Amino acid sequence: MKHFKTLLLVAIFTIGLGGIANAQKTAHINTDLLLSEMPATKAMKSELEKLSKTYRDDIEAMYKKLDAKFKKYDAEGKSQTQEVNQKRAAEVQQDKVRIQKAEQTASQQMQKKYQEKTIPLLKKAEDAIKAVAAEKGIIYVFDASPGKGLIVYDKGENILSAVKAKLGF
Template sequence: MERMKNLFRSVAVAAVVVLGTQSLSAQQKIGHVNADEIFQMTPEFKTANDQLKTLNDTKTKELQGMYEEYQKKQNDANEKLRNRSEANKATVDAELQTLGQELQNIEQRIQEVQRVAQEDLGKKQQELLAPIQTKVMNAINAVAKEKGYAYVLDTSSGSVIYFQGGEDISADVKAKLGISANATPVTPAVPTN
């Protein structure tokens, strides 16, 4: 009899726990936000994007100058090769060998400049964008706490395959960041990581 009472109490406690958990989870608020879109609407992102575009343009011009130098030397080599004859063969071959070495050196410089440019852009991107990401995340967290959300899903991350219901807190986050309701995202000049 005592065992039956203990068993009954155990079942009753388990039922209360399950029902309590279900009612608690039913009361939890779920919201969603497109963090990437908000990120690209911030004034700081536009400024950072402009700086990254300028840096990218500068690096591109530097590389274009090197490509032009390479192309000019390549054309010189082709011209010398076309005009080569038995009479000037030794002289032209020596010039072609020198041009070949110069072309190799330019190729190596181009590769090095490309590598350094990518590193510089990556560092600058991280330096400029990380504080903006932190600011947006802090705003999302603040809105979630103010509004009593248990979960906020980021619809821009691609990990949310389906959502229905919940509340879109994007407008509240934009307001917290001082972004106007009709602002549009800025297209990144350099792909973000």
């Protein structure tokens, strides 16, 4: 019985120390900061801004064309028949609907392009974080980005610089 108590105490002590050792194998990283500093993210933002400008320019041109048409029809409205004016009003309304659809399509295309470009970046960052964690023997890596749930991270290891090095920047 005496040996059993000693064995039990040693087991509890060992498990307790194992828990402490595991608790020290945690780290944190601000993934928002990592992603914003990745060269591929900067290139993606530049590409998306160009695409957005193209969509804005096209839609702005559609608005200018509609405005010119509206002014022309408004100026000629008194000299036209009511039937012609009704057709023109319907035409202007159809143009407005076309512009709204173009805006919706542009928005959807921008979201789609953003997702297409972001997913590989997230995967690359995640793989680098996992690789650094494996190299350093880290079991848990917490996201220290604002609003991600991690509040206290002063004493844990910040692996941002190691992950940046792993990614080559």
